[in-house]
Amino acid sequence: MKLLLKQVTIVDKYSPYNGLVKDILVIDGHIEKIDLLITVSDATVIDQKGLIVSPGWVDIFAHFNDPGFEYKETLETGVASAAAGGFTNVFVLPNTQPVLGSKSTIEYIVQKSKSLPVNVLPLGAISKNVEGKELSEMYDMFNSGAVAFSDGLLPVQTPGLFLKALQYVKAINGVLIQLPIDRSVAKFGLINEGVTSTRLGLPGIPAIAEELLVSRDIELAKYTGSALHITGISTAKSVQIIKAAKEQGVNVTCSATPYHLTFCDEDLADYNTNLKTESPLRSNEDVLALRQAVEEGIVDCIASHHLPQNRDYKVCEFEYAAPGMIGLETSFAAVNTIMPQLNTQKLVDLFSNNARKIFSLSPKGIDINAVADLTIFNRGTEYVYSTASIKSKSKNSPFINKTLKGKVVGIINKDKVYLNETTGNEG
Amino acid sequence: MTLSTPHLLGIKDLLPTDIRLILDTAQQFKDVLQRPVKKVPSLRDVTIVNLFFENSTRTRISFELAEKRLSADVLNFTTSSSSVAKGETMLDTVNNILSMKVDMVVMRHSASGAPHFLAQHIPAAIVNAGDGINEHPTQALLDAFSIEEATGGLQGKKIAIIGDIMHSRVALSNIYLLTKMGAEITVAGPPTLIPKFIKEAFGVNVTYNVKEALEWCDVANVLRIQLERQNQPLFSSLREYNLAFGITRKLLDSIQKNIVIMHPGPINRGVELDSDVADGNESIILQQVENGVAVRMAVLYLLSNREH
Numbered sequence: 192m193k194l195l196l197k198q199v200t201i202v203d204k205y206s207p208y209n210g211l212v213k214d215i216l217v218i219d220g221h222i223e224k225i226d227l228l229i230t231v232s233d234a235t236v237i238d239q240k241g242l243i244v245s246p247g248w249v250d251i252f253a254h255f256n257d258p259g260f261e262y263k264e265t266l267e268t269g270v271a272s273a274a275a276g277g278f279t280n281v282f283v284l285p286n287t288q289p290v291l292g293s294k295s296t297i298e299y300i301v302q303k304s305k306s307l308p309v310n311v312l313p314l315g316a317i318s319k320n321v322e323g324k325e326l327s328e329m330y331d332m333f334n335s336g337a338v339a340f341s342d343g344l345l346p347v348q349t350p351g352l353f354l355k356a357l358q359y360v361k362a363i364n365g366v367l368i369q370l371p372i373d374r375s376v377a378k379f380g381l382i383n384e385g386v387t388s389t390r391l392g393l394p395g396i397p398a399i400a401e402e403l404l405v406s407r408d409i410e411l412a413k414y415t416g417s418a419l420h421i422t423g424i425s426t427a428k429s430v431q432i433i434k435a436a437k438e439q440g441v442n443v444t445c446s447a448t449p450y451h452l453t454f455c456d457e458d459l460a461d462y463n464t465n466l467k468t469e470s471p472l473r474s475n476e477d478v479l480a481l482r483q484a485v486e487e488g489i490v491d492c493i494a495s496h497h498l499p500q501n502r503d504y505k506v507c508e509f510e511y512a513a514p515g516m517i518g519l520e521t522s523f524a525a526v527n528t529i530m531p532q533l534n535t536q537k538l539v540d541l542f543s544n545n546a547r548k549i550f551s552l553s554p555k556g557i558d559i560n561a562v563a564d565l566t567i568f569n570r571g572t573e574y575v576y577s578t579a580s581i582k583s584k585s586k587n588s589p590f591i592n593k594t595l596k597g598k599v600v601g602i603i604n605k606d607k608v609y610l611n612e613t614t615g616n617e618g
Numbered sequence: 619m620t621l622s623t624p625h626l627l628g629i630k631d632l633l634p635t636d637i638r639l640i641l642d643t644a645q646q647f648k649d650v651l652q653r654p655v656k657k658v659p660s661l662r663d664v665t666i667v668n669l670f671f672e673n674s675t676r677t678r679i680s681f682e683l684a685e686k687r688l689s690a691d692v693l694n695f696t697t698s699s700s701s702v703a704k705g706e707t708m709l710d711t712v713n714n715i716l717s718m719k720v721d722m723v724v725m726r727h728s729a730s731g732a733p734h735f736l737a738q739h740i741p742a743a744i745v746n747a748g749d750g751i752n753e754h755p756t757q758a759l760l761d762a763f764s765i766e767e768a769t770g771g772l773q774g775k776k777i778a779i780i781g782d783i784m785h786s787r788v789a790l791s792n793i794y795l796l797t798k799m800g801a802e803i804t805v806a807g808p809p810t811l812i813p814k815f816i817k818e819a820f821g822v823n824v825t826y827n828v829k830e831a832l833e834w835c836d837v838a839n840v841l842r843i844q845l846e847r848q849n850q851p852l853f854s855s856l857r858e859y860n861l862a863f864g865i866t867r868k869l870l871d872s873i874q875k876n877i878v879i880m881h882p883g884p885i886n887r888g889v890e891l892d893s894d895v896a897d898g899n900e901s902i903i904l905q906q907v908e909n910g911v912a913v914r915m916a917v918l919y920l921l922s923n924r925e926h
Contacts, residue, residue: 381730389819390630392730392752392790397814461738462731506739507707510729510750 193218194608195231196567197238202245202535204544205556215244217563220606225559235608237600241571245539246555247279247564247604249546251446252368252422253497253519254343255281255311258299259288264499264584266300269519270307272497272583274609276519277542277566277599280552281309284343285316292316292327294335301336308607312338317356317367321345324352326359333363339420339550341368344469344498348374350407357417366418366550369408371429372470376400381510383456383471391459393509396471398426405429409436412443420549421445422494425470427480434489444549446494447481449518449525454478454589464505464512465589468496482530486537491545495522499585517583520576521590527570527597535570542566565603572598621920625744627733628753629794637799641763643916644909651687651912660919661690667720669712670696670747671727676883676907677747677757681724684914693720708732709739716742722922725749743921751785757882758791760913762799764906765837768878773800778831781841781863781890782811784852788841788882793820806831807841807863810852828863829873837878840865840891856889867894878902 196215201208214229215222255269264272273281283300285291291300297313304311315337319325322345329340340360346369347353356367377400382388384395405421409432412419424430424445436443450468455475459466466472484490498515505512518525523542526533533541543566547553555564576590601610621636629637650658666685670678678694685692695715712723722743725733730750737744748754766772777796783789783805796803797820804823805812817824825831832838843859853859860866865879879891879900887893896903 384814386815386819389813389815392750392787394751395813395815462734503707506709508727508729508735509731 192220192606192608193231193234194603195229195234195236196242196244197236199242199244199567201557202243202539203557204536205246206558208557217603220563222557222559222561222563225557237567237610239569239600239613241569242567242600243535243569244557244565244567246543246547246557246566247602248277248523248542248566249280249492249552250278250495250497250519250522251282251420251492251546251550252494253281253283254286254499254515255283256287256499258296263501266304266307266311268582268584270304270309270311272517272519272581273309274602275582275599275611276495276521277523277568277602278519279309279564279566279602279604280312281519282312282314282338284314284341285321286343286345290316290321292319292321292332294328294331297332297335297337308602308604308609310604312336314339314341314343314368316340317342317347318352323347323349326352326356329360329365330363333365339366339368344370346370346372346404350411353408354411354415357411357415357419361415361417364418364551366420368420368422369404370423370469371401371404371408371421373400373403376403380471381467382459383473385456385474387456387459391462398428398473398477401426401470402428402432405432409433409441409443413439413441416442418442418549423448423451423470423496424490425451425473425481426477430480430484430489434484437489444491444545445489446492447485447490448494448496449522450496450516450589452478452481452485453525453529462509463589464507464509465516465587467509467512467514468516469514485530485541486533490541491549493522493526493541495519497583499583500587501585505587515587517581517585517588520580520582521588521595523568523599524576524595524597525590528595531570531596563603567600567602568598569600570597572596574598620923624921625733625737626755626917626921627737627744627746629755629758629791629798630753632798634798637759637762637795640759640913640916640920641766643920644759644763644913647915647919648909648912657687657689659689661685661688661922663691664722664922665691665693665720666722666724666918667693667695667715668747669715669723669725671708671725671732672697672748674726674747677726680907680910681747681914684911684918687911688915688918690918708736712736712740716740722918745917745921748787750787751790752787753791753794754787755791756910756914756917757788758795759917760906760910761788761792761839761880761882762795763909763913764880764902765878767905767909768902769836772796775801775837776804776835777801778804778806778835778838779841780806780828780831780838780865782844783807783816783841784811784813785844786841792839793822797821804831804834808853808859828865829869832865832869832877833873833875835877837880838865839880839882842882842884843886843890856886860889864888864890864892865895866892867898870895870900876900880906883907
């Protein structure tokens with residue numbers, strides 16, 4: 192493999208070349224040369240206006256549905272979707288069948304994805320069978336390659352168990368990831384409780400269903416001194432609570448989804464099942480507060496919450512529709528479109544550096560002789576996102592037919608190159 | 619005159635002129651229903667299917683009668699005898715029926731938004747006969763018709779809607795309709811059965827004191843306690859509900875004015891309404907039922923595009 196990137200802007204605060212426009216030559220998975228002008232006769236050349244190169248992006252919350260629900264997504268299609276979205280590392284959730292809750296299932300993911308161009312890092316289940324009753328064998332899973340632990344879509348409800356889990360993983364410096372939903376408060380709700388749910392005649396999920404779990408888990412993290420990551424926060428109050436906890440020195444970090452930054456509950460007026468999510472889309476004020484939190488650095492990472500659903504689960508009555516949307520392929524463009532004012536360094540922190548730091552994935556400064564784990568993208572290309580372009584096995588995306596700005600050109604990882612087809616107009 | 623919408627999915631989508639047109643047309647049909655020959659040929663050769671994915675007796679009978687009085691061909695479909703139990707999707711079921719050349723669909727479903735979903739996928743005109751806890755537009759129209767009949771108009775009238783507001787599609791449709799037509803609304807009931815954001819959403823008054831609501835209003839629309847739609851405990855017992863929120867003769871006699879009592883049926887006697895109130899002089903409950911047929915005739919007629 193020999194690849195030459197022409198006149199790319201390097202954005203990587205761990206690189207001596209940060210902020211510089213250079214040619215980069217990659218040979219056999221390593222960065223061979225970085226220079227003002229490189230000429231090689233036998234390399235694949237990428238030469239486009241406005242290209243940026245950063246350390247490979249990391250998504251910390253995606254469903255690949257393998258094993259068990261391969262009709263929605265497989266490791267192969269999930270990886271194709273991640274690569275197209277610019278991700279070289281993806282954490283996959285344990286809500287599979289069987290659950291990723293033992294050495295054997297963790298090893299299945301690790302072994303089966305070895306030859307794929309994206310690092311698929313399994314999240315082990317916190318509780319046995321993600322039932323929220325007993326602790327699973329987290330040490331064994333950690334030694335087999337589990338990157339962190341979560342019960343995914345079924346967040347741990349009992350404070351006693353979550354407390355024990357937080358304590359338990361201290362021995363391996365583990366991080367627990369919680370989706371903050373108190374099921375007893377959210378019970379039977381379908382969308383955010385508010386004026387919109389009242390006007391649409393849909394049962395509401397109060398914001399407090401999230402804020403209770405955020406507060407509770409932060410208290411538990413404070414008590415245990417363990418690392419907690421709260422993902423998919425959606426309310427202004429959650430932002431405030433997390434901000435205050437960080438100021439107190441609690442070991443808590445958080446992530447937001449592109450869809451909570453883009454859509455609000457008013458967008459559900461026509462009962463669009465692709466906008467049915469958990470946590471639900473909140474009010475416009477919440478969306479604005481969340482964007483502000485991204486700018487201020489209270490939100491550490493963007494997490495796609497990629498959740499494939501096949502057509503039958505979405506083309507049906509809203510109440511019966513399954514929640515979630517695919518998101519790996521639109522994660523960057525969605526954020527870049529709604530927040531064009533974010534500087535590129537900040538974007539790279541949100542998509543790569545911060546997650547690498549929180550979950551102890553080594554930062555890979557872009558330098559000569561370093562392993563090439565890179566994402567190549569631009570921020571200016573505008574295009575209409577189409578069903579035909581989707582690499583995921585499922586097509587449940589509310590971004591279809593929407594104009595997005597910012598395009599992933601490709602990734603380089605594990606001595607492999609993945610390049611998207613070029614479409615759209617340079618902005 | 620025609621309606622501004624091809625379906626009747628909810629009162630939410632109607633203009634005040636649409637509501638006026640339906641109510642005026644209903645008056646004409648009500649006059650027809652007083653004649654010895656109650657049938658008109660307006661919808662001859664129009665086939666209507668009544669799709670009931672949820673149990674209903676009176677609404678289905680009222681629609682069926684309205685359809686027959688208009689000379690439409692009527693098909694009835696209920697879940698008990700349907701293929702839904704065999705795991706077929708609603709869209710498949712409806713498309714199967716429509717492929718037999720059906721012109722209009724009257725539909726009841728337990729999920730909010732189900733008729734809106736169907737409207738995006740099928741070509742036939744749809745009349746919502748109740749969807750989840752969202753809307754029951756023909757009930758609101760017949761309620762409005764009955765209020766006008768009893769009190770002379772809607773503009774400026776004070777209407778109390780009492781009971782389980784949270785699980786009632788009748789409440790939501792009534793609120794949409796009455797606010798569009800210039801009436802003033804107070805909702806009353808236990809706090810666990812009143813949506814938290816109802817005031818912000820509609821500008822209605824909220825009280826947890828039924829007596830206060832009764833003293834304020836010209837018309838009290840008392841809702842059925844939807845025990846079948848409550849999947850979690852929202853009040854302690856029917857006994858306590860009646861004691862705190864039920865309309866009793868004693869309570870009604872204690873207020874210093876005459877008000878009109880309505881109820882969409884079926885009544886839980888001794889829970890939200892005592893028998894001597896339901897059957898008393900203030901009650902127009904049976905007129906509501908009678909008006910239901912005329913109002914549904916008007917809706918079907920106006921949506922059929924068979925005007926002469």
